[in-house]
Amino acid sequence: MRRGVGRVVLFVLVLAVLWGLWEGYRWLWMREAWTWPFVVDETSMPHLHSIFQALWSSARPGGVGPRLITILFHSALFTAKEAAVGFALGAVLGFCLGALLAHFRILARGFLPWVVASQTVPILVVAPMVVVWLNPKLPGRFQDWGAVAVIAAFLTFFPVTINTIRGLHAADRRALELMRSYAAGNWRILWKLRFPAALPYIFAALKVSATASVVGAIIGELPSSIQDGLGGQIINYSQYYTTQPTGLWATNVIAAALGITFFLIILVAEKLVVRRAPENVA
């Protein structure tokens, strides 16, 4: 309980410091009229409170229509759907690939460089290709957003694969020998020994992937003609950045919040699963 209170206090404190840094930087640069690295004014760095004000007030003037935060919340839900499916897809595929490569060294030698290469291709290049190739072949209910989920999966699978390989090799040697002496098969060793030992590694990867899947979903929306998600809002508000700078910042705040939510969900899942494992030493 006490630790919880401490954490909340720390969180608020850090938030206050960040707030102070932003406003302080803004104030100093504007007062001294410094232009390096960029000119600071209402457009490039709006007040933090005006960003949150923009979130809370309605998206159109005169108080008509829904609040911006409501609109962005629905966009975030849409993006969350793409990211969640992509994440699940990427996690499962990433794990399977990792398990395969961990068991067959020859495959690992042959394929791992390509797995790494896949991640060096910028996602901005991959995304339009996935949309053009995949979208026409998707059944109606997956049209458009299904391709985005695949793009999110593309960013998700890599850390999972790499950490699965490492994790599966991290099982205690003595335990391995014991299992072998009992004539346990590879499958049994995998599920009873290697997989539990790999869990902390896998969760470390899942935490990285969770946020990456949100980024992948947002980037995937850009070439997909999807207006309902956060990506669509980002294009829209970047077009009007000159006249409504707070809109783009507000969208960024919500996008960040979505990524953090994904991260927290994995964190909770990790707490539930890994804590019970005696192998949890990493």
Add this chain to the structure above:
Amino acid sequence: MKHRRYWVVPLAVLVLVGAVWAAAGAGASTGKASKTKVTLQLKWVTQAQFAGYYAAKAKGYYDQAGLDVRLKVGGPDIIPEQVVAGGGAEFGLDWLPSLLSARDKGTKLVNIAQVFAKSGMTQLTWKSSGIKTIPQMRGKKVANWLGGNEFELFAALTKAGMDPSKNKGVTIVKQPFDMNLFMKRQVDSASAMTYNELAQVLETKNPKTGKLTKLSDLNVIKMQNAGTGMLEDGIFTTDKWISDKNHQAIAKKFLAASFKGWIWCRDHAKDCVNAVLAQGPTLLKGHQTWQMNEINALIWPNTQGIGIMDKAAFNQTAKIAKQFKVIKKTPSGAYRDDLAKAAVAQLKKQGVDVNGKGWKKAVVKVTAGGK
């Protein structure tokens, strides 16, 4: 062995996927089987630039023609020519030089209706800079969005003896979607469509005066006047798709309904703006009202009837495109006007005014921030 809960992981994944699947299923609508489904790939995100199509949908013109039309928004990474050639849409909307360029490179696309009859492309400079003409841009920093939107500007610069593609005589800067580079005077000139970016500049405070930018603070150099205006938004499809007689009938219906939408937007500009605003909860009325007015000015008045290609204008676009190496060969078969003519004739028969001779540009007051 102690019972451990590793099964939680695959189970959680399963539940997650299942839930999303169900959600997706609930959201999917059952298609209207009797209507012909077609898709139009727009050039950019939702705005009054595409008002006619949104209006045709909202007013039920597509419905009445037996069409179920999907309007796909564009974006920075979406090239309508690619989408249509790849089968992602039957119809696309883009500037004519982009289509000519795609066709020149072997993608067999054909323009079936030229909706905008005039060019809305301009270069802005600050009045205080003294740059009033294209030749005065020599040695200056000139911004443009590039990616297929640079042809009119590049042609104008080349005409004035510069080589923009090699940055000789002029420095070309890639312009983002917003106008901040120009407002902060980090470039000497920036591209602006009469219907969008020009309004954004006017809706923003001039950093020098602290008041909303006035037209008198600016020089607006129109490509139309510089002699390198090209034809912009036009509807195209693939040679292959349109060679089918049934598809030609569909295209004719699609064009007639779309034109009717544009005609409604001409006669009911205010209501049409509302139809656009209904498409995006964050779009602002002031800005879209300005845009609607300027877009109407690119279409109306129209002596031949909306959507019918003006041969002379086509030839000018093609000539400039070839002169400035956007294309290598003189285009042939790049457009057909039979479908647009048939659609216009059909509307005329219904007593619809397809010329808008009496249309006059309204005076739209700029609002701060486009509100």
